[in-house]
Amino acid sequence: xxxxxxxxxxxxxxxxxxxxxxxxxxxxxxxxxxxxxxxxxxxxxxxxxxxxxxxxxxxxxxxxxxxxxxxxxxxxxxxxxxxxxxxxxxxxxxxxxxxxxxxxxxxxxxxxxxxxxxxxxxxxxxxxxxxxxxxxxxxxxxxxxxxxxxxxxxxxxxxxxxxxxxxxxxxxxxxxxxxxxxxxxxxxxxxxxxxxxxxxxxxxxxxxxxxxxxxxxxxxxxxxxxxxxxxxxxxxxxxxxxxxxxxxxxxxxxxxxxxxxxxxxxxxxxxxxxxxxxxxxxxxxxxxxxxxxxxxxxxxxxxxxxxxxxxxxxxxxxxxxxxxxxxxxxxxxxxxxxxxxxxxxxxxxxxxxxxxxxxxxxxxxxxxxxxxxxxxxxxxxxxxxxxxxxxxxxxxxxxxxxxxxxxxxxxxxxxxxxxxxxxxxxxxxxxxxxxxxxxxxxxxxxxxxxxxxxxxxxxxxxxxxxxxxxxxxxxxxxxxxxxxxxxxxxxxxxxxxxxxxxxxxxxxxxxxxx
Amino acid sequence: xxxxxxxxxxxxxxxxxxxxxxxxxxxxxxxxxxxxxxxxxxxxxxxxxxxxxxxxxxxxxxxxxxxxxxxxxxxxxxxxxxxxxxxxxxxxxxxxxxxxxxxxxxxxxxxxxxxxxxx
Numbered sequence: 045x046x047x048x049x050x051x052x053x054x055x056x057x058x059x060x061x062x063x064x065x066x067x068x069x070x071x072x073x074x075x076x077x078x079x080x081x082x083x084x085x086x087x088x089x090x091x092x093x094x095x096x097x098x099x100x101x102x103x104x105x106x107x108x109x110x111x112x113x114x115x116x117x118x119x120x121x122x123x124x125x126x127x128x129x130x131x132x133x134x135x136x137x138x139x140x141x142x143x144x145x146x147x148x149x150x151x152x153x154x155x156x157x158x159x160x161x162x163x164x165x166x167x168x169x170x171x172x173x174x175x176x177x178x179x180x181x182x183x184x185x186x187x188x189x190x191x192x193x194x195x196x197x198x199x200x201x202x203x204x205x206x207x208x209x210x211x212x213x214x215x216x217x218x219x220x221x222x223x224x225x226x227x228x229x230x231x232x233x234x235x236x237x238x239x240x241x242x243x244x245x246x247x248x249x250x251x252x253x254x255x256x257x258x259x260x261x262x263x264x265x266x267x268x269x270x271x272x273x274x275x276x277x278x279x280x281x282x283x284x285x286x287x288x289x290x291x292x293x294x295x296x297x298x299x300x301x302x303x304x305x306x307x308x309x310x311x312x313x314x315x316x317x318x319x320x321x322x323x324x325x326x327x328x329x330x331x332x333x334x335x336x337x338x339x340x341x342x343x344x345x346x347x348x349x350x351x352x353x354x355x356x357x358x359x360x361x362x363x364x365x366x367x368x369x370x371x372x373x374x375x376x377x378x379x380x381x382x383x384x385x386x387x388x389x390x391x392x393x394x395x396x397x398x399x400x401x402x403x404x405x406x407x408x409x410x411x412x413x414x415x416x417x418x419x420x421x422x423x424x425x426x427x428x429x430x431x432x433x434x435x436x437x438x439x440x441x442x443x444x445x446x447x448x449x450x451x452x453x454x455x456x457x458x459x460x461x462x463x464x465x466x467x468x469x470x471x472x473x474x475x476x477x478x479x480x481x482x483x484x485x486x487x488x489x490x491x492x493x494x495x496x497x498x499x500x501x502x503x504x505x506x507x508x509x510x511x512x513x514x515x516x517x518x519x520x521x522x523x524x525x526x527x528x529x530x531x532x533x534x535x536x537x538x539x540x541x542x543x544x545x546x547x548x549x550x551x552x553x554x555x556x557x558x
Numbered sequence: 559x560x561x562x563x564x565x566x567x568x569x570x571x572x573x574x575x576x577x578x579x580x581x582x583x584x585x586x587x588x589x590x591x592x593x594x595x596x597x598x599x600x601x602x603x604x605x606x607x608x609x610x611x612x613x614x615x616x617x618x619x620x621x622x623x624x625x626x627x628x629x630x631x632x633x634x635x636x637x638x639x640x641x642x643x644x645x646x647x648x649x650x651x652x653x654x655x656x657x658x659x660x661x662x663x664x665x666x667x668x669x670x671x672x673x674x675x676x677x
Contacts, residue, residue, distance in 0.1 A: 433622075460671075
């Protein structure tokens with residue numbers, strides 16, 4: 045019998061066969077029962093076939109690309125470890141930025157993987173379903189590669205091993221957890237705006253490009269490779285988020301006000317989450333590649349501004365918070381660093397006062413604010429530390445009910461004053477860091493009255509290690525909070541005098557001398 | 559009127575409702591223009607706690623700041639949220655009108671933090 049070789053399929057045909065052709069309209073059950081989450085947010089979709097797939101990626105091609113990336117990534121990680129790459133970073137202070145980055149990001153990647161798995165189930169169109177499933181796999185891959193990175197550093201440095209336990213308990217991790225909890229408990233379309241659009245554009249761009257370039261600049265090829273391996277997926281993620289927004293806006297004019305509200309909300313939530321990335325760039329990288337302010341101008345004001353210009357033809361306007369974020373770019377990284385510096389007994393990473401030449405760099409990069417508002421305070425702390433009185437603020441902080449940031453940002457237009465906002469709901473007072481967070485609360489108060497605020501939970505007696513009797517007459521809440529957090533005591537305190545500092549110096553000495 | 563859209567009834571209690579504090583209440587305290595403590599702090603106290611206890615807790619935290627020793631207590635201004643008030647140190651929180659989750663803002667005119675930075 046003659047063999048008849050069938051013609052190799054073209055890309056377009058392959059794509060059609062392997063994505064949209066895999067879907068069908070159900071007949072035993074009506075489609076709206078099979079996809080119960082599609083309509084309740086108020087988004088009207090008339091024709092799912094109008095979804096434009098930005099990448100036309102099929103699953104087989106996806107596996108091929110990703111496995112190539114993995115092979116390269118792990119080859120570099122292995123080489124880095126075999127050559128004691130951790131000793132080639134600029135100085136041991138750098139390790140602390142990894143503790144913060146790798147301690148807080150992997151659990152968020154996992155939440156993104158969960159969220160996009162849900163989108164892969166609940167998006168009614170086959171195009172977005174396939175794209176969301178791929179993104180779910182991407183996010184899971186980022187989660188895994190970041191944890192592999194933790195294990196490499198965790199062998200040598202203190203404070204990295206309990207990140208999973210700390211994620212839902214530590215005060216300073218609450219903002220990221222709250223961001224994803226808020227997104228994943230919203231409907232599928234809001235999730236896409238929150239994570240697919242705002243998080244990818246506002247946050248991961250700055251985290252994975254300028255910050256990770258900074259990691260490379262400080263000699264950390266491992267973190268650089270992990271970061272850029274993730275960033276190569278982020279470009280696809282951003283396009284998916286943007287496509288979803290355009291799709292909603294093209295489907296029905298009634299979708300515009302809903303989408304605009306989500307863009308306003310999630311751009312602001314992303315901005316608040318970014319304050320700690322600002323401090324990572326300006327204070328925690330021993331060699332700095334650019335200031336947070338410069339990164340903000342390039343990635344948010346210019347690129348983001350162009351994006352909103354592009355969306356203007358659908359009626360989308362620049363998010364309401366935009367002007368406040370431009371004012372705040374001069375301040376937030378300094379305010380965040382002081383916020384962490386004051387709590388040496390409450391984070392699994394070290395803090396320190398910048399050296400005089402690092403302060404000069406900050407003066408140059410922040411001519412409008414650093415010398416006037418922040419340098420004198422840092423110099424005061426430095427003098428106190430040298431006199432043996434290192435600042436250690438032991439009180440429990442007040443947090444914003446929505447973004448869960450500690451209340452530390454200034455009143456817009458007045459850097460001297462703290463910004464406070466409050467509202468009353470069902471007879472109870474709620475406090476916020478900004479007008480934008482207050483507005484988010486007032487739109488959906490039922491959701492945000494459930495916020496987990498670490499210091500409040502401590503005072504309720506809900507944050508105790510096992511075996512503590514909260515009903516004992518001499519019970520004092522929070523006495524054993526370090527044990528509850530499983531904080532490695534060696535990782536506490538100022539960088540100066542830390543075990544990491546001593547070990548790094550000793551190991552580097554061994555590596556370079558007889 | 560809420561705008562929250564849900565697929566099913568959605569009723570949850572506030573996580574910080576007064577009853578969760580077993581007879582105590584939350585009070586936030588901020589020293590204005592002294593943002594070194596860059597965040598107000600929060601304590602849980604019974605409503606019959608005298609206001610002097612709050613001042614003692616403030617001293618414990620804020621005395622690290624060189625301005626603390628310079629305070630002219632006769633000129634200090636107090637606010638509960640947006641409203642000015644004059645606390646009586648010997649009276650209780652309840653008698654001073656301080657409720658659950660009230661924010662006490664303490665202002666010391668003429669003292670603007672380290673080198674006038676507001677910190």
